[in-house]
Amino acid sequence: MTPDGRFLFVSHGRPAITPEDTEPPGFVVVFAVGPTGTLSRVGEPVPVERGGLGMSVTPDGRHLYVACEALTSVSDRQLFGFSIGAHGSLTPVPGSPYSAPDVPIGTAITPDGRHLYVTSGGLNVNPGLATKVWGFTIAADGSLRPTPHAPFEAGRGPVGIALSADGRRAYVSTLRAELFTFAVETDGDLRRIHGPITTGGVRPLFQSVSVGRPARPAR
Template sequence: MGEHPVGVVVTPDGKRAYVTNYDANSISVIDTASNKVTATIPVGKGPGGLAVAPDGGRLYVANGPSNDVWVIDTGDHSVVAKVDVGKSPHGIAVAPDGKRAYVTDFGVNQLSVLDLASNEVVAKVDVGKSPYGVAVTPDGKRVYVTNAASNNVSVIDTESNKVTATVPVGTNPVAIAIKP
């Protein structure tokens, strides 16, 4: 494992886990059958959040200090694209249909919406202060964003890319999960 592991995601088939190594600017690839690191993928500065496409073919890595998201081919570990997003991206989630990714831009209080066919930002959504965690509902109709400094969660409609509700929660929310 690298230095300062931050995020982890498992492929849909459960065969590999990917771990961000923040201080080493890399991703460790773990074979879940042997529990051994099988590869290390160099990425941008300070990788934090990561997500895998529903088909397992692409890995998306949010690099905070680099202000970008790297798209990695999971077959050969090559970099497919580097997408500039807002300042200090952290959380990232992929829609169930694999068409969009949602990235929290901690430094500018926004959510970047990425079109995964073109690997371009197609929308920016203003959310609360210091957005960190992000999750998409199983039907892909809503995105939930934790806003650490606002002590709330923004609910975004994915069709309009508009905030439809703001839910007060406890102090400093940073992670979120949705139960199907």
């Protein structure tokens, strides 16, 4: 959802498992949110790759990014960026779609809107080989370029990712039930500072990490 609460985005699409998979591609559907919370469709569904999972909107509400789970054997351009129009319309940013890691799953944007992170989970294909978090710098027009030393090692099958409220820390969960902590550098690079530690569960997936906001001081 856009930060002003005016537009809601819903991704669709079955992941493609092999090049012979002929299922339709995925779509993003846009809804306008009325004053009472009612939803109304905006325009036609916007095509993306199959298996749209992680979606993030920049804090200024100008850009939307969608990571699609389709395997690189089907397409290696699985990260889509859109500019959000005044009425909720979606227009591809320059260079979109972008090459993304094998089976991109989770996304997160820093609070200042300067950097985007995408996890590469691998799912059931080969999570032992999918070990990266990819980092991108977001330009004023919404286009992306890799941060200087991306991608970053994050265990086997990183899936969930969340950022602290001040944007200085990133937390990543993996399919092996491990949790990593990274420092977010000023250039957008990630530097591991803690972990792995076990989460105590089994096979966390998708948006499985969330950071609570600090409580407001009592008056």
